[in-house]
Amino acid sequence: MGAAGSPRPESGIELWAWMFMRVSGVVLLFLALGHLLIMHLINNVDHIDFQFVAQRYATPFWRTYDLVMLWLALIHGTNGVRMVLVDYISPRGWRAASLASLYVVSFILLTLGSLAILTFQPPLMGP
Amino acid sequence: MFKVRYRDYLTYRGGPGHWSWILHRVTGIGVFLFLLIHIVDISLIGWGPNIFNKLLFLYRYPAFRFGEVALVGAVVYHAINGIRICIIDFWPETMAAHRKMSYAVGIAFLVVFIPTAIYMLSFIL
DSSP states (O other): OOSSSSOOOSSHHHHHHHHHHHHHHHHHHHHHHHHHIIIIIISOTTTOSHHHHHHHTTSHHHHHHHHHHHHHHHHHHHHHHHHHHHHHBOSHHHHHHHHHHHHHHHHHHHHHHHHHHHHOOOOOOOO | OBSSOHHHHHHSOOSHHHHHHHHHHHHHHHHHHHHHHHHHHHHGGGGOHHHHHHHHGGGGSHHHHHHHHHHHHHHHHHHHHHHHHHHHHHSGGGGGGHHHHHHHHHHHHHHHHHHHHHHHHHHHO
């Protein structure tokens, strides 16, 4: 192993995970940095409120953007934390318990976030 | 119970590649923890404008605004260092220049982050 990331696994799910980290990372370069630029620099928390989100979510474009970013970022992060837990927690019981907690939390938040993005109904904004 | 102790971090190798690896993990975990909180707060939009706007008010406190600057720094470092990891993994011959690449990541990070941080702090200071 050199100064780069983990050595490329030979095959199987670890190879897919290795490849996913790199591919999702490159996509997130654009999605996450674009998100920060739009929501934290061009606009910022002084301007963001319910009305702002309602306007953004009036068309499918930003919902799709946010949904893709949510899935890629959460799975990328979950897999990253999985590797950290496997690296540092060696007793089998503790490792299994920490991984199970990680997966449960990530699954709940993936569901919650997806529901929030997909089911949000902007209130009717008449003149 | 923990295989790698705090001391091991500071004594092992200690070259620029090692520091990049530590920073990549620390920033990654930090961004992940924020992401978990962020999903919960944004999900409150489903409960209507009153609850949502009341909660976002929290993020306008100065402590949170400094946290926001740190978050942007963590994402920017993780992104730039991630590019370095991909380059070395997909073009292994670039390993010859791995020290230079780690320093380049540090310089690129400072070039992007310092003006961004100054700009963000100008909203609050």
